[in-house]
Amino acid sequence: MTRTEFWQGNIASAEGALAAGCRFFGGYPITPSTEIAEHMAAKLPKRGGVFIQMEDELASIASVIGASWTGARAMTATSGPGFSLMMENIGYAAMTETPCVIVNVQRGGPSTGQPTMAAQGDMMQCRFGSHGDYAIIALCPASVQEMYDLTAKTFNLADQYRVPVFLMADEVIGHMRERIIVPDAVEHTGRPAFLPGTPPFKPGAGLIPGFPEFGKGYGTHVTGLTHDERGYPCATNPGLHAALVKRLVDKIESATQKLADFDVVNPDAEQIFIAYGAPVRTVQQVIHDHPDRKIGFLRVRTVWPFPAHALALFRCARRFIVPELNLGQIAREIERHAKVPITSVPKLGGELHTPAELFAVWEAGA
Amino acid sequence: MRREVRFSGFGGQGIILSAVILGRAAVMYDHKFAVQTQVYGPEARGGASMSAVIIDDEEILYPKVADPDIYVIMSQEGFEKYGASARPDAVMILDSTLVHSRPGCMFYEIPATAEAKTTLGRDIVANIVMLGALVGYTHVVSEEALKKAILDSVPKGTEALNTKAMELGIALAGGKKQP
Amino acid sequence: MSFEDWFRQDRLPHIYCAGCGNGTIINCTLAAVDSMGWKKEDTVFVSGIGCSSRAPGYIVTDSLHTTHGRALAFATGVKMANPKLHVVVFTGDGDLAAIGGNHFIHACRRNIDLTVVCMNNQIYGMTGGQGSPTTPRGCISTTTPYGSTEPAFDLSELAIAAGANYVARWTSYHVKELERAVKTGLETPGFSFIEVLVQCPTNFGRRNKFRQVADQIEYIKAHSLLKAKRDRLLEQGERIPEDMYVVGELMRRSRPAMGLAPTEVKP
Secondary structure, three states, X not given: OOEEEEEEHHHHHHHHXXXXXXXXXEEOOOOOOHHHHHHHHHXXXXXXXXXXXXXXXXXXXXXXXXXXXXXOEEEEEEOHHHHHHHHHHHHHHHHHOOOEEEEEEEEEOOOOOEEEEEOOOOHHHHHHOOOOOOOOEEEOOOOHHHHHHHHHHHHHHHHHHOOEEEEEEEXXXXXXXXXXXXXXXXXXOOOOOOOOOOOOOOEOHHHOEOOOOOOOOOOOEEEOOOEOOOOOEOOOOHHHHHHHHHHHHHHHHOOHHHHOOEEEEOOOOOEEEEEXXXXXXXXXXXXXXXXOOOXXXXXXXXXXXXXXXXXXXXXXXXXXXXXXXXXXXXXXXHHHHOOOOEEEEEOOOOOOOOHHHHHHHHHHOO | OOEEXXXXXXXXXXXXXXXXXXXXXXXXXXXXXXXXXXXXXXXXXXXXXXXXEEEEOOOOOOOOOOOOOEEEEOOHHHHHHHHOOOOOOOEEEEEOOOOOOOOOOEEEEEOHHHHXXXXXXXXXXXXXHHXXXXXXXXXXXXXXXHHHHHHHHOOOXXXXXXXXXXXXXXXXXXXXXXX | OOHHHHEOHHHOOOOOOOOOOHHXXXXXXXXXXXXXXXXXXXXXXXXXXXXXXXXHHHEOOEEEEOOOOOXXXXXXXXXXXXXXXXXXXXXXXXXXXXXXXXXXXXXXXXXXXXXXXXXXXXXXXXXXXXXXXOOOOOOOEOOEOOOOOOOOOOHHHHHHHHOOOEEEEEEOOOHHHHHHHHHHHHHOOOOEEEEEEOOOOOOOHHHOOOOOXXXXXXXXXXXXXXXXXXXHHHHOOOOOOOOOEEEEEEEEOOOOOEOOOHHHOOO
C-alpha cells in the first residue's frame, strides 16, 4: 500500500535512500542539506545502518567510499562549500570505480555565498570538479516526490555503473514541503557480479568490472593511481593510462541513451524551454497558464550525461530557452549540441524565475 | 482553486509550524495539494519570520508565493516586512495584541496572544489560536483536517491545550461575517 | 604461517630505496598480524599517500591505497560499515600529521577500533625530501635549505592528548619491541597508534650528515630514551635533552571505543 505524506524535500531524499537500502551515511552539517543528515542520524541506527558525522567533507566522502567497499550502499549529502571539499575524493571514487551517492542541495556561491537561498551553480562542478578526465551521472529533482524517487534511483545507478552518482537538488526543492506518494518498495538492482579468480578491474559488460567486495577473500588492491586490470599501480605506462581513463568516460557516455530521463511537451513547438530542477516548476506553470500557446518543453532529469539526442525530438525547433539558477552552465552544454540558437535565461540571487519572466522571454520570440 | 497563505511573526511564535500544520491538513486530511515554503536565514531567528502555504485542488506547479490571498500576521515587524504590501482584495488576520498597523485590505483582528494568555494560560499557543481563526474565517482547510494536523504536530501531552486553542480561534472568528 | 605469507608475491620487488627502514616496519607489522591468527579475508589494510602508504600494495589482503592524508577517514568508513573486519592503517608523518592532521585527531577522539602504524621518517621521502611537520629544528630538507625553523610535532603525545587507547613509539632499530607493540595495538580495542622512527637515507640522511645508512640507525638508537628511564630521570629532577625520542608504551587505557565487532563490545 502506498501512502501519502507531507514531507520536506530533504526528508524525502533521506527516506528514498533508506528505501533503497542505504546502510551508511557519512556527512558534515551544512545548510541547506542538513535535514538529510539529521534524518539519517535518527533513522539509520534503527535499521542496522551506520550514521557518522565526520570532521569535514573531505572525510565524509572518504568514509562513504570506505564503507562502499564493504558492500554497503553508502551516501553523503552536502552543499556548495562542502561539495568543493569533496572533489578530491570524488575523483578517487571515479578512478577506483566505487559506487557512492552524493546529494548536493545547491545554494548560492561562490564561496559561502547564500547559505539559505537556491542556486544551480554547481552543475559544471559536479561533472568536471575533480582533476583529470572522468565521467559521472547526475540527476536533478523538481519535486519532493522526485527527491524520494531519484535518490532511490541514484543507488541503483551507482551500483550498476560503479560510479559516483549525484542528486543535484537545490534549496527550493530541498526545503519545501509538499505532497508525496510513498511507494511500498523501490527497485533495487545490485552491483555487477565479480567472478573470483579474474582480475578485479577487468571490464565486463558495458565496460564495467564486477565488484570484488571487501571481506570475501578476493584480496583486491584498490588505488587511486593509474592501475592495470589487477588493480596494481602502473602510473608511467602511457597506453594503459589512456585506455583506463577512456574506459571510465566511455562506460558512462556510451550509456547516455539508456541513462536518459526526460519528458517532452509539445514536440512540434518552435520555441522550447529546457529546464531541470526547480525551474521546471516555473516552466510547467507557464505552460499551464497559457494553454492557447504551443510552448515546447524538454524537462530533463538526467542532466549528466546530457541527453543531447532529445533535442532532435523537437523537429520544428527555432530556439531553445534555458532558464537556470546560474549564469548558463547547462545552456552552454546544450549550445554544443543544438542546431538552433539557444537563449540562456540566467537567474542569480536565490529566487526562482517567475512564470511572468519566463513567458515574456517566450513571447518575445513568438 | 489556488489559494496562497502567508504567515509572518517573530522567531519563536511557531510561524513555520503553523504553515506546516496548514499544509499538512490540506494534504493529509482534505486530500488536496499543498506546498509549504519558508524564509530560512539568520533573520528568521528572532527577527521577522515568514512561511507560506499554497493550497490547490490541482497539482501545484510554481511553488513560490508572490502575491498571497490570505495573510496571518503576528508581529508588527512581520506586518511591515511581509504584510504591508497586501493587495486590496486580500484578507488579513492579524494578532491585534502585537500588530498595531492595519492594512489596506480586508482584515480581522484577533487578540490571539492576549486570549491565549488569559483564557488558556499559555501564550505559546497563540499561533494555534490564529490557525483556528484563519480556518474560521476562510475555510481554506476543513476544521476537522486542521484539528488532526494539529494533533499530529504538537508535542505529546499538549494535545488538549492545542485543541482548545484551535477552538478558541474558531470561536473568535465565529461571531464575524464570512469574507 | 609467517609474515611472508601476507606478501603479494607478484608485486615484489618493492619500490623502497636501499637502506630504507619501511620494509622492516612492514615485516614487523605483518609478523604481529600473523600472530593474531586473523584470516586474510577479514583483514584490510588502508593507507594514504607517500612511501609508507605503498605498503598495502604489497600485501595480499583487500586494501585501499587512498588520497593524501585521508587514510583514516576511509578506514573509518570501512570499519564502521563492517566492524568484523580488522583494519590496519599504514601512514607517514606528512600524510598523517600535515595534510591528514585533522583526520588523525578526530580518529583518536572517536577512538575508533583501528591500528595505525606511522612510519615517521621526518621527511617527504617519495617526492624528494621536503620538510614535514616532524622534521626536527635545524634539519635540512629541500624546503628547509637553511635548516628547519619550525618546532616539530610529537605525534605520540598528540595521539594521547586526542584520546587514543593505545600509543607506543619505537624505531626501526627496535624490531622485537616494535612487533610486540603492534601486536598489543591489534589486541587493544579502540584506536591504537604505533609511531616508528625510521631512517630515510635517500632524502633525510644524505642531507643531514648521515653518510651511511648505519650512521642514521645508530643515531636513532642512541637518541632513543626508554619511557621507564625517562620517568626515572624526571623523578630525579634530571633534564631530558630535547633531541631524545622517548620510546616504549606511552599509553594504554580503555576509553569507550567505536567500530568494535559485536563480540568485542563489553556490556
